Amino acid sequence: MGSNYPAATSRSAELHDRGKSVIPDGVSRSTVIIRPHPIYVDHAQGAWVTDVDGNRYLDCNNNFTSIILGHADPKIESAVRKQLASGTAFSMATESEIQLAELLCDRVASCEQIRFCNSGTEAVMGAIKAARAFTERPAIIKVEGSYHGTYDHAEASLGSDPSNWGLPNRPMTIPYASGAPGSLTDEVVIVQFNDTKGMSEAIQRVGPRLAAVLLDPMPSRVGMPTLDPLFVEAIRNETRAVGALLILDEVISLRLGPGGAQAIHNIDPDLTAMAKIIGGGFPVGAIGGKSQVMDVFAAVHGNRAAVPSGGTYTANPITMTAGFACMSQLDQSSFDRLADIGMQIRGGLTDLFATLSLGWHVTGAGSLFRIHPHQRLINSYRDAHLDSDETALMELLQRRLLEHEVYFSSYGMGCMNLATSDSDIEHFHKAMNKALTAISS
Numbered sequence: 001m002g003s004n005y006p007a008a009t010s011r012s013a014e015l016h017d018r019g020k021s022v023i024p025d026g027v028s029r030s031t032v033i034i035r036p037h038p039i040y041v042d043h044a045q046g047a048w049v050t051d052v053d054g055n056r057y058l059d060c061n062n063n064f065t066s067i068i069l070g071h072a073d074p075k076i077e078s079a080v081r082k083q084l085a086s087g088t089a090f091s092m093a094t095e096s097e098i099q100l101a102e103l104l105c106d107r108v109a110s111c112e113q114i115r116f117c118n119s120g121t122e123a124v125m126g127a128i129k130a131a132r133a134f135t136e137r138p139a140i141i142k143v144e145g146s147y148h149g150t151y152d153h154a155e156a157s158l159g160s161d162p163s164n165w166g167l168p169n170r171p172m173t174i175p176y177a178s179g180a181p182g183s184l185t186d187e188v189v190i191v192q193f194n195d196t197k198g199m200s201e202a203i204q205r206v207g208p209r210l211a212a213v214l215l216d217p218m219p220s221r222v223g224m225p226t227l228d229p230l231f232v233e234a235i236r237n238e239t240r241a242v243g244a245l246l247i248l249d250e251v252i253s254l255r256l257g258p259g260g261a262q263a264i265h266n267i268d269p270d271l272t273a274m275a276k277i278i279g280g281g282f283p284v285g286a287i288g289g290k291s292q293v294m295d296v297f298a299a300v301h302g303n304r305a306a307v308p309s310g311g312t313y314t315a316n317p318i319t320m321t322a323g324f325a326c327m328s329q330l331d332q333s334s335f336d337r338l339a340d341i342g343m344q345i346r347g348g349l350t351d352l353f354a355t356l357s358l359g360w361h362v363t364g365a366g367s368l369f370r371i372h373p374h375q376r377l378i379n380s381y382r383d384a385h386l387d388s389d390e391t392a393l394m395e396l397l398q399r400r401l402l403e404h405e406v407y408f409s410s411y412g413m414g415c416m417n418l419a420t421s422d423s424d425i426e427h428f429h430k431a432m433n434k435a436l437t438a439i440s441s
Protein backbone atom coordinates (compact mmCIF):
# COMPACT_ATOMS: atom_id res chain seq x y z
CA MET A 1 0.00 0.00 0.00
CA GLY A 2 1.09 3.59 -0.56
CA SER A 3 -0.42 6.90 -1.45
CA ASN A 4 -0.60 8.13 -5.04
CA TYR A 5 0.00 11.78 -4.06
CA PRO A 6 0.59 13.83 -6.16
CA ALA A 7 -1.44 12.81 -9.18
CA ALA A 8 -2.40 15.40 -11.78
CA THR A 9 -5.76 13.67 -12.27
CA SER A 10 -6.57 13.41 -8.55
CA ARG A 11 -9.59 14.93 -6.86
CA SER A 12 -7.23 17.00 -4.62
CA ALA A 13 -5.59 18.51 -7.72
CA GLU A 14 -9.01 19.22 -9.20
CA LEU A 15 -10.24 20.89 -5.98
CA HIS A 16 -7.11 23.01 -5.80
CA ASP A 17 -7.65 24.25 -9.37
CA ARG A 18 -11.25 25.07 -8.50
CA GLY A 19 -10.27 26.76 -5.20
CA LYS A 20 -7.66 28.97 -6.86
CA SER A 21 -10.26 30.92 -8.80
CA VAL A 22 -12.05 32.09 -5.63
CA ILE A 23 -9.34 31.89 -2.93
CA PRO A 24 -5.79 33.27 -3.34
CA ASP A 25 -3.55 30.17 -3.48
CA GLY A 26 -6.72 28.06 -3.40
CA VAL A 27 -6.72 27.73 0.41
CA SER A 28 -7.23 30.13 3.31
CA ARG A 29 -4.25 28.85 5.33
CA SER A 30 -0.83 29.19 3.78
CA THR A 31 0.28 26.54 6.27
CA VAL A 32 -1.61 23.76 4.43
CA ILE A 33 0.09 24.47 1.12
CA ILE A 34 2.36 21.73 -0.10
CA ARG A 35 3.77 21.39 -3.58
CA PRO A 36 2.33 20.77 -6.16
CA HIS A 37 -1.05 21.07 -4.43
CA PRO A 38 -2.60 20.74 -0.97
CA ILE A 39 -4.21 17.50 0.13
CA TYR A 40 -7.98 17.77 0.59
CA VAL A 41 -9.35 15.67 3.43
CA ASP A 42 -12.39 13.48 3.27
CA HIS A 43 -12.44 12.21 6.85
CA ALA A 44 -10.22 11.27 9.78
CA GLN A 45 -10.41 8.78 12.62
CA GLY A 46 -8.04 8.35 15.56
CA ALA A 47 -4.47 8.76 14.33
CA TRP A 48 -5.28 8.52 10.61
CA VAL A 49 -6.56 10.94 7.96
CA THR A 50 -8.10 9.86 4.63
CA ASP A 51 -8.01 12.24 1.69
CA VAL A 52 -10.60 12.74 -1.06
CA ASP A 53 -8.70 10.27 -3.28
CA GLY A 54 -8.84 7.52 -0.66
CA ASN A 55 -5.17 7.85 0.39
CA ARG A 56 -4.57 7.27 4.10
CA TYR A 57 -1.91 9.03 6.17
CA LEU A 58 -0.70 8.60 9.74
CA ASP A 59 -1.22 12.12 11.07
CA CYS A 60 2.05 13.50 12.44
CA ASN A 61 0.84 17.09 12.52
CA ASN A 62 -2.60 16.97 14.11
CA ASN A 63 -3.77 20.29 12.79
CA PHE A 64 -0.62 21.99 13.96
CA THR A 65 -0.80 20.42 17.44
CA SER A 66 -4.45 21.13 18.19
CA ILE A 67 -5.82 17.56 18.09
CA ILE A 68 -4.73 15.67 21.20
CA LEU A 69 -7.13 12.76 21.84
CA GLY A 70 -7.34 11.69 18.20
CA HIS A 71 -9.63 12.60 15.31
CA ALA A 72 -13.40 12.21 15.70
CA ASP A 73 -13.21 11.45 19.42
CA PRO A 74 -16.57 9.87 20.34
CA LYS A 75 -17.06 11.80 23.60
CA ILE A 76 -16.39 15.16 21.95
CA GLU A 77 -18.70 14.16 19.11
CA SER A 78 -21.57 13.25 21.38
CA ALA A 79 -21.18 16.39 23.57
CA VAL A 80 -21.10 18.61 20.48
CA ARG A 81 -24.10 16.86 18.88
CA LYS A 82 -26.11 17.49 22.05
CA GLN A 83 -25.16 21.18 22.04
CA LEU A 84 -25.83 21.48 18.29
CA ALA A 85 -29.41 20.47 18.87
CA SER A 86 -29.74 23.28 21.44
CA GLY A 87 -28.29 26.06 19.27
CA THR A 88 -24.79 27.11 18.41
CA ALA A 89 -24.32 30.82 19.18
CA PHE A 90 -26.29 33.35 21.17
CA SER A 91 -26.04 37.01 22.10
CA MET A 92 -26.27 35.80 25.70
CA ALA A 93 -23.85 33.92 27.92
CA THR A 94 -23.79 30.16 28.57
CA GLU A 95 -22.61 28.04 31.48
CA SER A 96 -20.28 26.18 29.13
CA GLU A 97 -17.65 28.96 29.25
CA ILE A 98 -17.61 28.93 33.06
CA GLN A 99 -17.12 25.16 33.06
CA LEU A 100 -14.09 25.34 30.74
CA ALA A 101 -12.64 28.39 32.54
CA GLU A 102 -12.95 26.56 35.89
CA LEU A 103 -11.15 23.53 34.49
CA LEU A 104 -8.30 25.64 33.10
CA CYS A 105 -7.93 27.78 36.24
CA ASP A 106 -7.85 24.59 38.26
CA ARG A 107 -5.03 23.09 36.18
CA VAL A 108 -2.86 26.00 35.05
CA ALA A 109 -1.36 27.30 38.27
CA SER A 110 -0.82 30.95 37.33
CA CYS A 111 -4.34 31.40 35.91
CA GLU A 112 -6.82 32.80 38.40
CA GLN A 113 -9.11 34.03 35.65
CA ILE A 114 -9.65 33.39 31.94
CA ARG A 115 -11.07 35.34 29.01
CA PHE A 116 -11.80 33.35 25.85
CA CYS A 117 -11.32 34.37 22.22
CA ASN A 118 -11.19 32.51 18.90
CA SER A 119 -7.55 31.74 18.15
CA GLY A 120 -4.04 31.68 19.53
CA THR A 121 -3.31 34.80 17.48
CA GLU A 122 -6.07 36.63 19.32
CA ALA A 123 -4.95 35.23 22.67
CA VAL A 124 -1.39 36.53 22.20
CA MET A 125 -2.66 39.88 20.89
CA GLY A 126 -5.07 40.17 23.83
CA ALA A 127 -2.31 39.34 26.30
CA ILE A 128 -0.04 42.00 24.78
CA LYS A 129 -2.86 44.57 24.89
CA ALA A 130 -3.56 43.61 28.51
CA ALA A 131 0.11 44.02 29.42
CA ARG A 132 0.25 47.41 27.70
CA ALA A 133 -2.90 48.57 29.50
CA PHE A 134 -1.75 47.25 32.87
CA THR A 135 1.72 48.80 32.68
CA GLU A 136 0.75 51.78 30.51
CA ARG A 137 3.83 51.04 28.40
CA PRO A 138 4.12 50.22 24.69
CA ALA A 139 7.08 47.88 24.14
CA ILE A 140 7.48 44.11 24.15
CA ILE A 141 10.50 41.82 23.94
CA LYS A 142 10.15 38.61 21.95
CA VAL A 143 12.42 35.79 20.84
CA GLU A 144 13.90 35.73 17.34
CA GLY A 145 12.09 33.27 15.05
CA SER A 146 9.42 32.44 17.60
CA TYR A 147 5.90 32.05 16.17
CA HIS A 148 3.00 33.54 18.14
CA GLY A 149 0.33 33.91 15.46
CA THR A 150 -0.20 36.70 12.98
CA TYR A 151 -0.55 39.92 15.03
CA ASP A 152 2.01 42.33 13.54
CA HIS A 153 3.97 42.85 16.77
CA ALA A 154 3.96 39.17 17.70
CA GLU A 155 5.30 38.06 14.33
CA ALA A 156 8.30 40.43 14.22
CA SER A 157 11.53 38.65 13.25
CA LEU A 158 9.67 35.42 12.56
CA GLY A 159 11.33 35.07 9.19
CA SER A 160 14.73 36.66 9.88
CA ASP A 161 17.59 35.23 7.86
CA PRO A 162 21.35 35.61 7.80
CA SER A 163 21.07 38.62 5.48
CA ASN A 164 19.08 40.69 7.97
CA TRP A 165 19.12 39.12 11.45
CA GLY A 166 21.94 41.33 12.76
CA LEU A 167 24.35 40.76 15.62
CA PRO A 168 23.80 37.75 17.89
CA ASN A 169 23.49 39.90 21.01
CA ARG A 170 21.39 42.65 19.32
CA PRO A 171 19.12 40.91 16.76
CA MET A 172 17.29 43.22 14.36
CA THR A 173 13.54 43.70 14.58
CA ILE A 174 12.31 42.68 11.13
CA PRO A 175 8.60 43.20 10.31
CA TYR A 176 7.16 39.99 8.87
CA ALA A 177 4.19 41.12 6.76
CA SER A 178 4.93 43.67 4.06
CA GLY A 179 3.51 47.06 4.97
CA ALA A 180 3.58 46.44 8.73
CA PRO A 181 3.81 49.80 10.56
CA GLY A 182 7.36 51.13 10.87
CA SER A 183 6.72 52.01 14.53
CA LEU A 184 6.87 48.29 15.18
CA THR A 185 10.66 48.42 15.16
CA ASP A 186 10.57 50.79 18.17
CA GLU A 187 8.02 48.74 20.02
CA VAL A 188 9.39 45.22 19.58
CA VAL A 189 12.84 44.26 20.78
CA ILE A 190 14.28 40.92 19.72
CA VAL A 191 16.46 38.58 21.78
CA GLN A 192 17.75 35.10 20.94
CA PHE A 193 16.26 32.12 22.79
CA ASN A 194 18.35 31.06 25.80
CA ASP A 195 20.54 34.21 25.55
CA THR A 196 20.36 35.10 29.22
CA LYS A 197 22.84 37.96 29.03
CA GLY A 198 21.20 39.45 25.92
CA MET A 199 17.76 39.16 27.56
CA SER A 200 18.92 40.82 30.80
CA GLU A 201 20.51 43.65 28.86
CA ALA A 202 17.39 44.13 26.74
CA ILE A 203 15.09 44.21 29.77
CA GLN A 204 17.35 46.79 31.45
CA ARG A 205 17.61 48.86 28.29
CA VAL A 206 13.90 48.89 27.44
CA GLY A 207 12.87 48.84 31.14
CA PRO A 208 10.78 52.03 31.54
CA ARG A 209 9.02 51.38 28.19
CA LEU A 210 8.63 47.64 28.60
CA ALA A 211 5.13 46.19 28.94
CA ALA A 212 6.06 42.52 28.70
CA VAL A 213 8.39 39.78 27.60
CA LEU A 214 6.57 37.28 25.36
CA LEU A 215 7.98 33.77 25.65
CA ASP A 216 7.10 30.37 24.21
CA PRO A 217 8.90 27.86 26.44
CA MET A 218 9.56 25.40 23.56
CA PRO A 219 9.18 27.37 20.33
CA SER A 220 8.72 25.05 17.35
CA ARG A 221 10.16 27.40 14.71
CA VAL A 222 13.18 27.99 16.93
CA GLY A 223 13.77 24.24 16.66
CA MET A 224 12.19 23.06 19.95
CA PRO A 225 15.29 23.81 22.03
CA THR A 226 15.49 22.91 25.71
CA LEU A 227 14.67 25.92 27.87
CA ASP A 228 17.64 27.04 29.97
CA PRO A 229 16.31 27.54 33.54
CA LEU A 230 18.66 30.52 33.98
CA PHE A 231 17.12 32.21 30.92
CA VAL A 232 13.57 32.01 32.22
CA GLU A 233 14.65 32.83 35.79
CA ALA A 234 16.34 36.00 34.52
CA ILE A 235 13.22 36.96 32.56
CA ARG A 236 10.99 36.45 35.57
CA ASN A 237 13.21 38.31 38.06
CA GLU A 238 14.10 41.17 35.78
CA THR A 239 10.62 41.81 34.39
CA ARG A 240 9.44 42.06 38.01
CA ALA A 241 12.31 44.43 38.82
CA VAL A 242 11.36 46.84 36.01
CA GLY A 243 7.59 46.51 36.54
CA ALA A 244 6.96 44.61 33.29
CA LEU A 245 4.96 41.41 32.80
CA LEU A 246 5.85 37.94 31.60
CA ILE A 247 3.45 36.53 28.98
CA LEU A 248 3.92 32.80 28.51
CA ASP A 249 2.66 31.51 25.17
CA GLU A 250 1.38 28.02 26.00
CA VAL A 251 -0.63 27.70 22.81
CA ILE A 252 1.37 24.56 21.96
CA SER A 253 3.12 23.73 25.22
CA LEU A 254 -0.13 23.06 27.08
CA ARG A 255 0.18 19.66 25.38
CA LEU A 256 3.14 18.82 27.57
CA GLY A 257 1.27 18.18 30.81
CA PRO A 258 -1.91 18.94 32.77
CA GLY A 259 -0.46 22.23 34.04
CA GLY A 260 1.38 23.11 30.82
CA ALA A 261 5.06 23.95 30.54
CA GLN A 262 4.78 26.38 33.44
CA ALA A 263 4.25 23.45 35.81
CA ILE A 264 7.18 21.54 34.31
CA HIS A 265 9.63 24.46 34.39
CA ASN A 266 8.26 26.10 37.52
CA ILE A 267 7.43 29.37 35.75
CA ASP A 268 5.01 31.88 37.26
CA PRO A 269 3.86 34.10 34.36
CA ASP A 270 1.51 37.06 34.78
CA LEU A 271 -0.44 36.12 31.67
CA THR A 272 -0.74 32.89 29.68
CA ALA A 273 -1.90 32.60 26.08
CA MET A 274 -3.71 29.33 25.33
CA ALA A 275 -5.47 27.84 22.28
CA LYS A 276 -5.38 24.65 20.17
CA ILE A 277 -6.12 21.64 22.45
CA ILE A 278 -8.44 23.62 24.75
CA GLY A 279 -11.01 23.86 21.93
CA GLY A 280 -11.26 20.10 21.42
CA GLY A 281 -10.83 20.57 17.65
CA PHE A 282 -12.81 23.84 17.32
CA PRO A 283 -11.48 27.41 16.87
CA VAL A 284 -10.41 28.78 20.24
CA GLY A 285 -8.08 30.99 22.21
CA ALA A 286 -7.84 32.08 25.82
CA ILE A 287 -5.94 34.57 27.93
CA GLY A 288 -5.42 33.53 31.51
CA GLY A 289 -3.66 35.25 34.35
CA LYS A 290 -3.57 36.83 37.75
CA SER A 291 -6.86 38.53 38.64
CA GLN A 292 -5.05 41.81 39.26
CA VAL A 293 -3.91 41.89 35.62
CA MET A 294 -7.03 40.26 34.17
CA ASP A 295 -8.99 43.17 35.67
CA VAL A 296 -8.07 45.18 32.57
CA PHE A 297 -10.75 43.17 30.77
CA ALA A 298 -13.44 44.05 33.35
CA ALA A 299 -15.79 47.01 33.03
CA VAL A 300 -15.67 48.48 36.52
CA HIS A 301 -18.70 50.47 37.79
CA GLY A 302 -20.20 50.67 34.32
CA ASN A 303 -17.05 52.21 32.81
CA ARG A 304 -15.56 50.80 29.67
CA ALA A 305 -12.90 48.14 30.35
CA ALA A 306 -9.28 49.21 29.91
CA VAL A 307 -9.10 46.53 27.20
CA PRO A 308 -12.55 46.00 25.76
CA SER A 309 -12.94 42.54 24.24
CA GLY A 310 -15.86 40.87 22.52
CA GLY A 311 -15.96 38.67 19.45
CA THR A 312 -19.12 37.38 17.78
CA TYR A 313 -18.14 33.74 18.22
CA THR A 314 -16.07 34.16 21.38
CA ALA A 315 -16.93 31.50 23.98
CA ASN A 316 -19.58 30.03 21.68
CA PRO A 317 -21.11 26.97 23.32
CA ILE A 318 -19.96 24.52 20.63
CA THR A 319 -16.29 25.36 21.19
CA MET A 320 -16.68 25.55 24.96
CA THR A 321 -18.50 22.20 25.08
CA ALA A 322 -15.95 20.51 22.81
CA GLY A 323 -13.08 22.02 24.79
CA PHE A 324 -14.47 20.75 28.06
CA ALA A 325 -15.22 17.30 26.62
CA CYS A 326 -11.61 17.14 25.41
CA MET A 327 -9.78 18.61 28.40
CA SER A 328 -11.78 16.66 30.98
CA GLN A 329 -10.67 13.38 29.37
CA LEU A 330 -7.00 14.27 29.78
CA ASP A 331 -5.43 13.14 33.02
CA GLN A 332 -1.84 12.49 34.07
CA SER A 333 -1.91 9.02 32.49
CA SER A 334 -2.91 10.57 29.14
CA PHE A 335 0.08 12.91 29.25
CA ASP A 336 2.32 10.00 30.31
CA ARG A 337 1.18 8.01 27.26
CA LEU A 338 1.71 11.02 24.98
CA ALA A 339 5.23 11.38 26.39
CA ASP A 340 5.83 7.67 25.81
CA ILE A 341 4.66 7.96 22.17
CA GLY A 342 6.97 10.96 21.69
CA MET A 343 9.90 9.17 23.31
CA GLN A 344 9.45 6.14 21.04
CA ILE A 345 9.20 8.39 17.98
CA ARG A 346 12.30 10.41 18.89
CA GLY A 347 14.26 7.32 20.02
CA GLY A 348 13.50 5.45 16.77
CA LEU A 349 14.52 8.48 14.72
CA THR A 350 17.82 8.81 16.58
CA ASP A 351 18.54 5.11 15.90
CA LEU A 352 17.59 5.51 12.26
CA PHE A 353 19.82 8.55 11.73
CA ALA A 354 22.72 6.58 13.24
CA THR A 355 22.04 3.44 11.18
CA LEU A 356 21.90 5.50 7.99
CA SER A 357 24.95 7.60 9.06
CA LEU A 358 22.99 10.74 8.30
CA GLY A 359 24.28 13.12 10.95
CA TRP A 360 20.73 14.37 11.58
CA HIS A 361 19.12 14.76 14.99
CA VAL A 362 15.80 15.34 16.71
CA THR A 363 14.61 17.63 19.53
CA GLY A 364 11.30 17.92 21.35
CA ALA A 365 9.34 16.75 24.39
CA GLY A 366 6.04 15.05 25.14
CA SER A 367 4.20 14.28 21.91
CA LEU A 368 6.20 16.91 19.99
CA PHE A 369 9.34 16.56 17.94
CA ARG A 370 11.40 18.40 15.39
CA ILE A 371 13.83 16.82 12.95
CA HIS A 372 17.03 18.71 12.08
CA PRO A 373 18.76 17.69 8.81
CA HIS A 374 22.19 18.74 10.15
CA GLN A 375 24.44 18.42 13.21
CA ARG A 376 24.09 21.91 14.72
CA LEU A 377 23.00 21.76 18.36
CA ILE A 378 19.77 23.68 18.82
CA ASN A 379 19.84 26.54 21.26
CA SER A 380 18.28 29.31 19.20
CA TYR A 381 16.60 30.13 15.88
CA ARG A 382 19.94 30.69 14.16
CA ASP A 383 20.97 27.10 14.91
CA ALA A 384 17.66 25.73 13.60
CA HIS A 385 17.42 27.99 10.55
CA LEU A 386 17.61 25.87 7.39
CA ASP A 387 19.61 26.96 4.37
CA SER A 388 18.16 26.42 0.91
CA ASP A 389 19.67 22.92 0.50
CA GLU A 390 18.36 21.82 3.89
CA THR A 391 14.94 23.30 3.12
CA ALA A 392 14.84 21.37 -0.16
CA LEU A 393 15.85 18.19 1.68
CA MET A 394 13.03 18.55 4.20
CA GLU A 395 10.50 19.18 1.42
CA LEU A 396 11.75 16.02 -0.28
CA LEU A 397 11.41 14.12 3.00
CA GLN A 398 7.81 15.30 3.30
CA ARG A 399 7.08 14.13 -0.26
CA ARG A 400 8.64 10.67 0.27
CA LEU A 401 6.77 10.27 3.58
CA LEU A 402 3.47 11.04 1.86
CA GLU A 403 4.21 8.19 -0.55
CA HIS A 404 4.59 5.94 2.50
CA GLU A 405 1.39 7.11 4.21
CA VAL A 406 2.77 9.59 6.72
CA TYR A 407 1.65 13.22 6.86
CA PHE A 408 4.46 15.37 8.22
CA SER A 409 5.29 19.09 8.02
CA SER A 410 7.82 20.33 5.48
CA TYR A 411 9.95 22.06 8.10
CA GLY A 412 10.46 19.03 10.32
CA MET A 413 7.92 19.62 13.11
CA GLY A 414 5.94 16.60 14.24
CA CYS A 415 3.13 16.02 16.73
CA MET A 416 1.36 12.78 17.64
CA ASN A 417 -2.09 12.27 19.18
CA LEU A 418 -3.22 9.93 21.92
CA ALA A 419 -4.86 7.50 19.51
CA THR A 420 -1.43 6.64 18.06
CA SER A 421 -0.82 2.92 18.69
CA ASP A 422 2.48 1.08 18.94
CA SER A 423 1.86 -0.35 15.47
CA ASP A 424 1.34 3.21 14.17
CA ILE A 425 4.72 4.14 15.65
CA GLU A 426 6.21 1.13 13.86
CA HIS A 427 4.53 2.33 10.63
CA PHE A 428 6.11 5.77 11.16
CA HIS A 429 9.61 4.34 11.59
CA LYS A 430 9.30 1.99 8.61
CA ALA A 431 8.07 4.89 6.43
CA MET A 432 10.84 7.11 7.73
CA ASN A 433 13.43 4.42 6.97
CA LYS A 434 12.21 4.10 3.38
CA ALA A 435 11.93 7.88 2.91
CA LEU A 436 15.36 8.63 4.36
CA THR A 437 16.97 5.80 2.41
CA ALA A 438 15.43 7.17 -0.80
CA ILE A 439 16.57 10.74 -0.26
CA SER A 440 20.06 9.86 0.94
CA SER A 441 20.93 7.41 -1.83
Ligand SMILES: Cc1ncc(COP(=O)(O)O)c(C=O)c1O
Binds near residue numbers: 149
Ligand atom coordinates in the same frame (compact mmCIF):
# COMPACT_ATOMS: atom_id res chain seq x y z
C1 LIG B 1 3.13 29.15 20.00
C2 LIG B 1 1.97 29.64 19.17
N1 LIG B 1 1.34 30.76 19.52
C3 LIG B 1 0.29 31.24 18.83
C4 LIG B 1 -0.18 30.57 17.72
C5 LIG B 1 -1.36 31.10 16.96
O1 LIG B 1 -2.47 30.27 17.15
P1 LIG B 1 -3.66 30.24 16.08
O2 LIG B 1 -3.17 29.51 14.88
O3 LIG B 1 -4.78 29.54 16.80
O4 LIG B 1 -3.99 31.67 15.78
C6 LIG B 1 0.44 29.38 17.33
C7 LIG B 1 -0.06 28.63 16.14
O5 LIG B 1 0.56 27.72 15.64
C8 LIG B 1 1.54 28.91 18.06
O6 LIG B 1 2.19 27.80 17.69
